[in-house]
Amino acid sequence: MxxxxxxxxxxxxxxxxxxxxxxxxxxxxxxxxxxMREWFFYTNEMYKETTLREGKPLEFIKNRIRNFYQEIVDKRLEEPFKDLIKGFEEPDIEHIIKLGEKYIHRSLxxxxxxxxxxxxxxxxxxxxxxxxxxxxxxxxxxxxxxxxxxxxxxxxxxxxxxxxxxxxxxxxxxxxxxxxxxxxxxxxxxxxxxxxxxxx
Structure with a gap:
């Protein structure tokens, strides 16, 4: 594989x-x-960091609501195929970023x-x-x-x-x-x- x-x-x-x-x-x-989902969740994660850094609490809340909703939709789409995709589940985006950070700083x-x-x-x-x-x-x-x-x-x-x-x-x-x-x-x-x- x-x-x-x-x-x-x-x-x-x-x-x-x-x-x-x-x-x-x-x-x-x-x-x-x-x-493709990793890019959506990655941009959410990066925008979350931007709103925290720039002090935009309303945008931060909107971002977290959007991310939460996308996670719900993601799980609903996966549910009918959970047996088929067993072993192929997408890793959590924060985990991917942390693994990548061993070689590239997340600010890049x-x-x-x-x-x-x-x-x-x-x-x-x-x-x-x-x-x-x-x-x-x-x-x-x-x-x-x-x-x-x-x-x-x-x-x-x-x-x-x-x-x-x-x-x-x-x-x-x-x-x-x-x-x-x-x-x-x-x-x-x-x-x-x-x-x-x-x-x-």
Whole structure:
């Protein structure tokens, strides 16, 4: 099982990411996609901090009511599918931010801290690899790529593939994907024999 993280539009639009989920599944992997909901709850969390810092109690209350309502709707939507999505529940957004904060300060806002936090969460939840997708020259995406070098030092066997997209298929694109799949399979086999990462 691998997780797709990264820039929100690219990861959710198969035409923008060259159908990366299909490619990975054709090569035998199971894939989970980081949901859109994390961005909604992340922006709520960041606005909460802004209203507290700027002393706007009314806006803070409105934000908390909105967040509470969204959580209710989220749970109602999940309820009919709870057996189907067991093991794929989305982590709490504050937990994702805290995981990301080990590498990026939360004041540096945007998708980077979410992508990094989701990578660590994927390791924590026993996934076998992560694909980080982004538009070509995307600043938060490039920041995530820079930080993944540190993550790879901390978790040297965990496969991470970063892919940037500019609307064209690069010559070595499929080779990168196939190499990643081979790394995932190796990691999965090793993990079945002996847990690799058990503490965070």
């Amino acid at each position: 691998v997780t797709i993280v990264g820039e929100i539009y690219v990861r959710h639009n198969p035409y923008a990411n060259l159908f990366i989920i299909d490619e990975l599944e054709k090569l035998g992997l199971k894939v989970e996609l980081a949901s 806002r945007g998708e980077a801290i979410l992508s990094v936090g989701k990578i660590i969460s994927s390791i924590e939840r026993g996934r076998d690899g992560v694909v980080n997708v982004m538009p070509f020259t995307c600043m938060p995406g490039n920041l995530t790529v820079a930080v993944t070098s540190q993550i790879e030092r901390d978790f040297p066997e965990f496969p991470i593939l970063s892919l940037s997209y500019d609307g064209s298929r690069q010559a070595n694109y499929l080779n990168k994907v196939r190499t990643f799949v081979a790394q995932v399979e190796t990691y999965h086999r090793k993990k079945k024999i002996k847990p690799i990462y058990t503490k965070f």
